[in-house]
Amino acid sequence: MHKAGSTAATAYNTRKPISLTIMTDTAQIGLFYGSSTCYTEMAAEKIQAQLGEELVDIHNIKDVPLKDAEGYDILIFGISTWDFGELQEDWESSWEDIRDLNLEGKVVALYGLGDQIGYTDWFQDALGMLHDELSILGVHFIGYWPNQGYEFAQSKALTEDGDYFVGLSLDDENQFEQTDDRIQQWVNQLVDEMQSI
Numbered sequence: 001m002h003k004a005g006s007t008a009a010t011a012y013n014t015r016k017p018i019s020l021t022i023m024t025d026t027a028q029i030g031l032f033y034g035s036s037t038c039y040t041e042m043a044a045e046k047i048q049a050q051l052g053e054e055l056v057d058i059h060n061i062k063d064v065p066l067k068d069a070e071g072y073d074i075l076i077f078g079i080s081t082w083d084f085g086e087l088q089e090d091w092e093s094s095w096e097d098i099r100d101l102n103l104e105g106k107v108v109a110l111y112g113l114g115d116q117i118g119y120t121d122w123f124q125d126a127l128g129m130l131h132d133e134l135s136i137l138g139v140h141f142i143g144y145w146p147n148q149g150y151e152f153a154q155s156k157a158l159t160e161d162g163d164y165f166v167g168l169s170l171d172d173e174n175q176f177e178q179t180d181d182r183i184q185q186w187v188n189q190l191v192d193e194m195q196s197i
């Protein structure tokens with residue numbers, strides 16, 4: 001069962017307790033996103049609603065320094081891909097700051113927004129780029145997502161064997177109707193993975 005007073009989705013009521021690390025009254029998950037046309041932002045709000053509003057602080061990186069991420073033990077980063085495999089503009093502006101972050105040992109999950117049909121050669125590339133950049137900092141990634149149910153030519157966001165995206169892959173352009181289910185399944189997965197850390 002989720003903690004008393006939680007607003008987490010009903011689906012979690014039958015779950016075993018979330019790890020003690022995040023069962024406090026203080027929000028301990030920081031979700032930082034950049035979004036140009038609000039899709040990554042909408043996904044952030046859905047993820048927050050699924051995990052529980054009291055557990056997740058949402059930050060738009062347009063408004064807050066990435067440095068604030070250091071204040072959380074568990075982090076979720078959201079990014080969209082633009083302009084043929086490029087970073088979303090606010091991520092682009094903050095990119096140089098990533099290397100200076102002290103995130104060693106933090107638990108990190110990523111999600112990305114992209115368009116697998118319109119940009120089939122660059123699907124979710126920014127998600128992969130963010131993963132590469134954060135890997136250097138020694139974070140502990142959770143939330144890899146199966147590469148099933150998508151059709152695209154190439155992506156920098158895949159694991160070496162191509163079986164997984166390095167985070168949740170959302171495509172509101174072509175598969176909007178799947179987004180809510182994907183988010184719910186992914187959040188379930190995150191909770192399971194957090195419990196086994």
Ligand SMILES: Cc1cc2nc3c(=O)[nH]c(=O)nc-3n(C[C@H](O)[C@H](O)[C@H](O)COP(=O)(O)O)c2cc1C
Pocket residue numbers: 034035036037038039040041080081082083084085086088113114115116119122123124125172173
């Ligand atoms: C001009 C333009 C370029 C885009 N380039 C890519 C791309 O290279 N790869 C990709 O996966 N998606 C690409 N997309 C799709 C966006 O990532 C998608 O629309 C996403 O939902 C935008 O999220 P945001 O509004 O949170 O920034 C592009 C969209 C536009 C309009």
